[in-house]
Amino acid sequence: MSQHVDNAVDAVRTYIADHRTAFLDDLSAWLRIPSVSAQPDHAPDVRRSADWLVAALKDTGFPAAEVWDTPGAPAVYAEWPSDDPGAPTVLVYGHHDVQPAAREDGWNSDPFEPVVRGNRLYARGAADDKGQVFFHTLGVRAHLAATGRTSPAVHLKLLIEGEEESGSPHFRELVERHADRLAADAVIVSDTGMWSEDTPTVCTGMRGLAECEIRLYGPDQDIHSGSFGGAVPNPATAAARLVAALHDERGRVAIPGFYDGVVELTDEERELFARLPFDEERWLRTAKSHGTGGEAGYSTLERIWARPTAEVNGIGGGYQGPGSKTIIPSSAMVKLSFRLVAGQDPAHVRDAVAAWVPGRLPEGVRHEISFSPATRPCLTPLDHPALQSVVRAMGRAFDTPVLFTREGGSGPAADLQDVLGAPVLFLGISVPSDGWHAPDEKVELDLLLKGAETSAHLWGDLAEHWRHAP
Amino acid sequence: MSQHVDNAVDAVRTYIADHRTAFLDDLSAWLRIPSVSAQPDHAPDVRRSADWLVAALKDTGFPAAEVWDTPGAPAVYAEWPSDDPGAPTVLVYGHHDVQPAAREDGWNSDPFEPVVRGNRLYARGAADDKGQVFFHTLGVRAHLAATGRTSPAVHLKLLIEGEEESGSPHFRELVERHADRLAADAVIVSDTGMWSEDTPTVCTGMRGLAECEIRLYGPDQDIHSGSFGGAVPNPATAAARLVAALHDERGRVAIPGFYDGVVELTDEERELFARLPFDEERWLRTAKSHGTGGEAGYSTLERIWARPTAEVNGIGGGYQGPGSKTIIPSSAMVKLSFRLVAGQDPAHVRDAVAAWVPGRLPEGVRHEISFSPATRPCLTPLDHPALQSVVRAMGRAFDTPVLFTREGGSGPAADLQDVLGAPVLFLGISVPSDGWHAPDEKVELDLLLKGAETSAHLWGDLAEHWRHAP
Numbered sequence: 001m002s003q004h005v006d007n008a009v010d011a012v013r014t015y016i017a018d019h020r021t022a023f024l025d026d027l028s029a030w031l032r033i034p035s036v037s038a039q040p041d042h043a044p045d046v047r048r049s050a051d052w053l054v055a056a057l058k059d060t061g062f063p064a065a066e067v068w069d070t071p072g073a074p075a076v077y078a079e080w081p082s083d084d085p086g087a088p089t090v091l092v093y094g095h096h097d098v099q100p101a102a103r104e105d106g107w108n109s110d111p112f113e114p115v116v117r118g119n120r121l122y123a124r125g126a127a128d129d130k131g132q133v134f135f136h137t138l139g140v141r142a143h144l145a146a147t148g149r150t151s152p153a154v155h156l157k158l159l160i161e162g163e164e165e166s167g168s169p170h171f172r173e174l175v176e177r178h179a180d181r182l183a184a185d186a187v188i189v190s191d192t193g194m195w196s197e198d199t200p201t202v203c204t205g206m207r208g209l210a211e212c213e214i215r216l217y218g219p220d221q222d223i224h225s226g227s228f229g230g231a232v233p234n235p236a237t238a239a240a241r242l243v244a245a246l247h248d249e250r251g252r253v254a255i256p257g258f259y260d261g262v263v264e265l266t267d268e269e270r271e272l273f274a275r276l277p278f279d280e281e282r283w284l285r286t287a288k289s290h291g292t293g294g295e296a297g298y299s300t301l302e303r304i305w306a307r308p309t310a311e312v313n314g315i316g317g318g319y320q321g322p323g324s325k326t327i328i329p330s331s332a333m334v335k336l337s338f339r340l341v342a343g344q345d346p347a348h349v350r351d352a353v354a355a356w357v358p359g360r361l362p363e364g365v366r367h368e369i370s371f372s373p374a375t376r377p378c379l380t381p382l383d384h385p386a387l388q389s390v391v392r393a394m395g396r397a398f399d400t401p402v403l404f405t406r407e408g409g410s411g412p413a414a415d416l417q418d419v420l421g422a423p424v425l426f427l428g429i430s431v432p433s434d435g436w437h438a439p440d441e442k443v444e445l446d447l448l449l450k451g452a453e454t455s456a457h458l459w460g461d462l463a464e465h466w467r468h469a470p
Numbered sequence: 471m472s473q474h475v476d477n478a479v480d481a482v483r484t485y486i487a488d489h490r491t492a493f494l495d496d497l498s499a500w501l502r503i504p505s506v507s508a509q510p511d512h513a514p515d516v517r518r519s520a521d522w523l524v525a526a527l528k529d530t531g532f533p534a535a536e537v538w539d540t541p542g543a544p545a546v547y548a549e550w551p552s553d554d555p556g557a558p559t560v561l562v563y564g565h566h567d568v569q570p571a572a573r574e575d576g577w578n579s580d581p582f583e584p585v586v587r588g589n590r591l592y593a594r595g596a597a598d599d600k601g602q603v604f605f606h607t608l609g610v611r612a613h614l615a616a617t618g619r620t621s622p623a624v625h626l627k628l629l630i631e632g633e634e635e636s637g638s639p640h641f642r643e644l645v646e647r648h649a650d651r652l653a654a655d656a657v658i659v660s661d662t663g664m665w666s667e668d669t670p671t672v673c674t675g676m677r678g679l680a681e682c683e684i685r686l687y688g689p690d691q692d693i694h695s696g697s698f699g700g701a702v703p704n705p706a707t708a709a710a711r712l713v714a715a716l717h718d719e720r721g722r723v724a725i726p727g728f729y730d731g732v733v734e735l736t737d738e739e740r741e742l743f744a745r746l747p748f749d750e751e752r753w754l755r756t757a758k759s760h761g762t763g764g765e766a767g768y769s770t771l772e773r774i775w776a777r778p779t780a781e782v783n784g785i786g787g788g789y790q791g792p793g794s795k796t797i798i799p800s801s802a803m804v805k806l807s808f809r810l811v812a813g814q815d816p817a818h819v820r821d822a823v824a825a826w827v828p829g830r831l832p833e834g835v836r837h838e839i840s841f842s843p844a845t846r847p848c849l850t851p852l853d854h855p856a857l858q859s860v861v862r863a864m865g866r867a868f869d870t871p872v873l874f875t876r877e878g879g880s881g882p883a884a885d886l887q888d889v890l891g892a893p894v895l896f897l898g899i900s901v902p903s904d905g906w907h908a909p910d911e912k913v914e915l916d917l918l919l920k921g922a923e924t925s926a927h928l929w930g931d932l933a934e935h936w937r938h939a940p
Binding site: 211213223224226227228229237239240241242243288289293294303309313317319323325326329330333337362364372407408410 | 681690695703706712761764770773774779787794795796797
């Protein structure tokens, strides 16, 4: 590391140490607002949270910060242009709404009264996602202080959603409506985590998601399994056979065309994944599962991060109550979700599924299939210059080499990639023990401040190494 | 037909015609008692129905008629010994409880106010089963009148259950408790139907029934299909694969040992089934189904009457509500029922199923399996002398050749066969249009009286051709 960088690291670290108390006080004030988007009672709190954030961003120095209304809960938008007109534009994404939480769910303290125990800050939203949004405010101040600048080295934009915990029902529409103002060269999503306290990582992509519900109809009503059983098709059997046919004997999805376009893992990616200190027993405990399984030829991490899947989320048909009922059910249904990886087109997958189902049904069973709006996969190649900047910034903050992960889940980030046509990078400092959506959610204070350090280093690095969008 | 038989036919027919009005009046009085065993409100009515029947049987001439209590609804027992000590003993089975019914379900008249429209008697229980129990009272009187006897030609016993429409929860216990008094050479079940108005048939057997519920457990709780999907086993998928594996590609049940002991159809039986005027389109309408399917190499009637089956009565797992939920469910379940045919031992089938399941589950999915009490199949060979008597008696009543059916369902008759060690014969005059369990249940008056004629001819024929139990 050069002296120049060393100095910057020290300057950032000093600034952040000096402002730690005020930062935590402010964050705590925000965490006290129970901005639970899923509970209508809390709608005023979600609005209060948005207003609070607008004020905080103005205090931080953002020349423009405003509430963006949606038909649901409001988002917050802010921008701080660089005085360098040729600098890249970066959009930070996060959310200010939180999951429901109540003391009686098993919290050791009031979820909306932040408290520090040990070196952890406990509160609903501490990690998901207020803490990770808010470290950027400290980060940009540290960036300015350490560099002597009066505006960020990049054109900085923030979009902080208010409905992420409710499934982002209006997010895409919001992004489309404001696409001009949101235009960016790269999107930084700060709503994820890293491998562990000791292993900082950058997430390079998320899987996409296509979902459908298939309803199968047999007899016009439930019929007697004695009088008719063995001679007419049973839609529950048909549903089961459909699900059983989803995978071949090697665990690959057996729907023709499903893998079309899949971007295969590179040797480098596989090698980098393999460097992560992965403890399968421990992972199984996290997964609350009792065995691994899946596509042959891939490791567990490769399966959840880089391979597409077909999963049954729900199946139902016939009598499910206590005891027995000797019927052939009149209908059955399955809910399927397909995780998609880079290169897969959700519309193509949808067509492949829709084309596959009818041929697998017996005569006398008709079907209906409905698809939910899909989420595209996103993936930033390891050699992308913006990704390299994130890695360097994080490396400076953590003083340790940064590895790579991906995210098996899917998120609204893909809408940003889609609408804005910008690569999405994931910068998160949460760790698996933070308890997202669970009682006693917390954030590690050291990591929170490392997040601010990373943010502080990132803007200058981006401006230096990525003068213009490719 | 001999002159002797002709005379007997005429004498029986004349007696029945002469007593038709009183018989229908009495039956109507019984039908007015809403003996709905499934509805606790009607418990006093079920008892009233039993008391009414005891009185009616005594009026008929049965020297002994009594109510038999159970922990649920009461049964009625009656006996009328023959003055011929060497005569066979026959036990008639039926039930005096009825399905629920309410005018607003779609009845054109009060279900408990019997009414004759055209040549049909409409009331709940008209066919199922009061009408078919009651024709035996007229039958035995006609038998005595036509033969000049003062007691029946056979030792006649009646067991009329009060909980058949509630699943006969105490029937087996009742039969076991009274096995000595119920001892018989043959059981005549009058709780079934015949092919059609124009095609009188005798049912020669019922399928048995084994039922189980299989619960599959994967992760300890529902887990995120993005974070974990593709790398851990999904119990809903496992449930589906289990169901899909139940049958091979020829529609045969694929559980090893399932077919052990199955009595195959004889050529004669197949030929006799094939003589029935079967209209598959019409049957499909009755089945409210839109296609046939099942074990290759068998006709629809063979499939429902004479072949064992595996059916899914219920399947469930994961999220079944509106919309989607991206989870790997923690558990799933399937309810299976197996119809069994003669030669199959329910305990052996149970063992075969229990042995088959574990080997079909992936690592990380554990299971629990529970079986309901099973019902044995029953089948009387075509050449059984008692069956031959039923065929002749019915032939005399209907003046037309009698064909054979079986019943795909399963019933408490099997308990009689089991406990008493006697063959079970089915003598029913109901037709498919009678609307069992449906609004506007009715019985065809002509057929009801043919039932009484059959009953009148049967006792003498049995005594003549089957002097002693084999």
